[in-house]
Amino acid sequence: MNVKTISTTLALVIGLASAASVHAHRAWMLPSATVLSGENAWVTVDGAVSNSLFYFEHHPLNLDKLEIRSPSGARVEAQNKASGKYRSMFDAELTEDGTYTFEIHNQGISGSYELDGKRHRWMGSADEVAGIPAAAESLRLSEIDRRMQVFVTKGAPTVDSFSPTGEGLELLPDTHPNDLFSGETTVFRFNLDGKPAEGLAVLLIRDGIRYRDQVEEIRLTTDAEGRVEVVWPEPGIYWLEAETEAPAKQLKNASRRLSYSATLEVLPL
């Protein structure tokens, strides 16, 4: 145990530099609609991990941690979950009026090590770190906290399903994410562990990348209150991602990699 702790520490110092470049793939959910009317409304949601947005070309999204919160805060069961080669999907029935939040929140420890000359990827909880073989070399671990959300509103938008948990990166709806219109100014606020996330890098990418030459990323940085402002240049589905690093909470001399992502729909006026 002692030996491993030392080697973890050493490896972590070496491993930090490369940590940021590990994930080129983007994970996302894509709802069939974000604004709905009527009495028995349904949405169907696709999930995937891919390079380009929003195309199914790499992996289906793992839905094990999917959680759906109704406007009143009730848990809603996802229906018809399925997973294919490149895409997973599920349906949800919206019985209440207001805003539903679909969330996948992954927390844990991830990294890699070498054993008998082979490289192994590892994911688990803090308790499970002790289970990594003692002979592992080049052990690199970091804490991860990844939150992915999608918002869907039937009737008028509500904010009750946004109550912050104080853990990781969270979006606060200064502008409601189901009330976004081309040409209008939207203000989003981000918290990191319950406090304003200052200097957070926020990325926005519009759908339909296949049909244009440039990705046309919008890059923003939060102010001291954790706010960013964006004027939507065009209607469309946008993928939002914010990423940051912070000192680890459980591991020694390790980093904690946090991300927040959401799929947003911007309508034309």
Next chain:
Amino acid sequence: MNRIRSPLYAMLLAAPTLALADSLSVEVEIPELQVAEYHRPYVAVWLEDSKGQHQLDLAVWYDHDMRNNEGNKWLKDLRLWWRRSGRSLDMPVDAFSGATRAPGMHAVSFEAEDQRLDRLSAGDYTLAVEAAREVGGREVVRVPIRWPASETTGYSASGSTELGAVAVTIKP
């Protein structure tokens, strides 16, 4: 936008009148379209103040009498009206809900005694008409108006795709 002065104006002004409020009438033309699959559009007519704030719904024509209110599913396609008003309503609202209309001219009238008009204070407004058609397009036509009028006053505007002429007449 055209302003039409009624020739009756002089007569009306000369005659003693007890009317304190104005009447409002709106005519909306739904154009005939040569398309393979035609469905009557959903149409909303409402008044906004000069800042674009929603004031009063005048008419919403949609599939209002389907079983289990199934026609409500498409109300969000009137996406401007939906944002300004519809999403906060429990449709149908008897005061202004009605069936979809066939191509042609359709009138909505509010008599001077109509209490719904009482909430309009004097000032500039925009009358908005939005149409959204299943497997078709969407269009909004706006007509700036002044309320009330000291003489019979007409305003008009025209759509180009989903709506034809829109005419507003205010009579003292």
